[in-house]
Amino acid sequence: MTGATLRAQHVRPGDLFAALPGTRVHGADFAPTALDSGAVAVLTDQAGIDRAALAEHPAVRSGQVSLLVHEDPRRVLGAASALIYGDPSSKLRVLGVTGTSGKTTTTYLLESALQAAGFCTGLVGTVETRIAGDRLDSAFTTPEAPDLQALLAVMVEHGVTFVPMEVSSHALAMGRVSGTHFAVGAFTNLSQDHLDFHRDMEDYFQAKALLFDGRAEHEVVCVDTDWGQRLVGPGTVTVSTAGDAAWTAADVRAHPTGEQTFTAHGPDGLTMPVRLRLPGAFNIANALLAIGVLHAAGVPAWAIERGLAEVDVPGRMERVALGQDFTAVVDYSHKPGAVAAVLDAARAQVDGKVIVVLGCGGDRDVAKRPLMGAEAARRSAVLIVTDDNPRSEDPADIRAAMLAGAREVPADQRGEVLEIGDRRAAIAAAVERAEPGDIVVVAGKGHETGQEVAGVVHPFSDREELAAALRHRLGGQEPTPQETVVRRGQGDEEAR
Known part of the structure; x- marks a missing residue:
């Protein structure tokens, strides 16, 4: 076999077609497309074997196609794909990062330090995938198993040696990283998210915990929360911004530029001066985690120091500065804990007011909407409550849930709460209200370049819209329409 896929329309001659059971349809129903395109084997379950589309196909009836049957084909698809593609992760040092928030930032910190040390790197994550410097858009935080193994094989061909990878709870629960060898597994934190996919927080945690079931050679865990403390076992490298751990931070200083400096204290008396371009206490935790991972992977301290000092992360507390006399940032925070952390960081940066534009995505965890509004x-x-990606839901219903949470906060403990459904207008209103020394935070969508409404993705970039509103305020120019071409599902299916 020359390749593997679970999408019948992507089959090429010599491929394995994985016909997986779904919630509405069975992959075996698409077997004719796969077989007519040259699939030489089909991996499925007994229900798939019994589907007429597969069982009655001439290639199957004549014995020209191998049928592989497993009670849970998804569970073994990763290992099968790894075998087909030559077990590429065994030739790489894969650094897996899981957790609710901080995965993207941590992988960018890892990549920068690895490049400073002279290594050829890959990157797999929410914003993008990179292979030796070449950029690809990401459809999922962590690709499906056959796609991931094919991607890792291409990285090997391009001379990549280290691969920082975001590992989502979906990927762990659905076996997408089965068959992948991890040099290091790392945990950031856990807060409410994805309860549309997981039964409850414990189920969510248990999915994350799968990265620490022995599949990683080294484990590095932030123990600032009880969730992280539960993952600690013999040999776990711990990091903490607040307590005892193998890696801790001291002398933390926030600078007016938004930069931060601190001293990292590690095992055997190791100390390391660190400078970050990224604001917020949560980024101290992300940096400490990255340091722990890099040290476990054998990266020298000088490269870690240099790499961490050079990182900016798209859509993560990303400044949009056009000469205005207030701060304006775009951030991807889209769950209660992340919203709280980002706004705490924003308040620490400025002496003026915090003005927030925030919405919630549709067809996702509904319980977090009032919590986000309250935070x-x-x-x-x-606070300007607006639309995010309403998807198939009524945007007004989503906003109402957020507003309900916001208004449960006693009046003397909250600021003004407004509702402006049109996100472009909401951003413009926030900019118009800003005064010298204030900070405008446009939260929720970060790096995304589209807004999904009723099944259609419309071009929309918070960064571009914020810049347009700033230009209008500074020069009296009307904001210009977006011209970005958007691909459906660009990097938000699991992360959001």
Whole structure:
């Protein structure tokens, strides 16, 4: 076999077609497309074998195609794909990062330090995939198993040696990283998210915990929360911004530029001066985790120091500065804990007001909507509740849930709460309200370049819209329409 895929339309001659059971249809129903395109084997379950589309196909009836049957084909698809593609992760040092928030930032910190040390790197994550410097858009935080193994094989061909990878709970629960060898597995934190996919927080945690079931050679865990403490076992490298751990931070200083400096203290008396371009206490935790991972992977301290000092992360507390006399940032925070952390960081940066634009995505965890509204309301002088990606839901219903949470905060503990459904207008209103020394935070979508409404993805970039609103305020120019071409599902299916 020359390749593997679970999408019948992507089959090429010599491929394995994985016909997986789904919630609405069975992959075996698409077997004719795969077989007519040259699939030489089909991996499925007994229900798939019994589907007429597969069982009655001439290639199957004549014995020209191998049928592989497993009670849970998804569970073994990763290992099968790894075998087909030559077990590429065994030739790489894969650094897996899981957790609710901080995965993207941590992988960018890892990549920068590895490049400073002279290594050829790959990157797999929410914003993008990179192979030796070449950029690809990401459809999922962590690709499906056959796609991941094919991607890792291409990285091997291009001379990549280290691969920082975001590992989502979906990927762990659905076996997408089965068959992948991890040099290091790392954990950031856990807060409410994805309860549309997981039964409850414990189920969510158990999915994350799969990265620490022995599949990683080294394990590095942030123990600032009880969730992280539960993952600690013999040999675990711990990091903490607040307590005892193998890696801790001291002398933390926030600078007016938004930069931060601190001293990292590690095992055997090792100390390391660290400078970050990224604001917020949560980024101290992300940096410490990255340091722990890099040290475990054998990266020298000088490269870690240099690499961490050079990182900017798209859509993560990303400044948009056009000469205005207030701060304006775009951030991807889209769950209660992340919203709270980002706004705490924003409040620490400026002496003026915090003005927030925030929405919630549709067809996702509905319980977090009032929580997000409440967290934003109690940390801002002005909260503008707007639309995010409503998807198939009524945007007004989503906003109403957020507003309900915001208004449960006592009036003397929150600022002004407004509702402006049109996101472009909401951003413009926030910019118009800003005064010297204030900070405008446009939260929720970060790096995304589209807004999904009723099944259609419309071009929309918070960064571009914020810049347009700033230009209008500074020069009286009308904001210009977006011209970005958007691919459906660009990097938000699991992360959001």
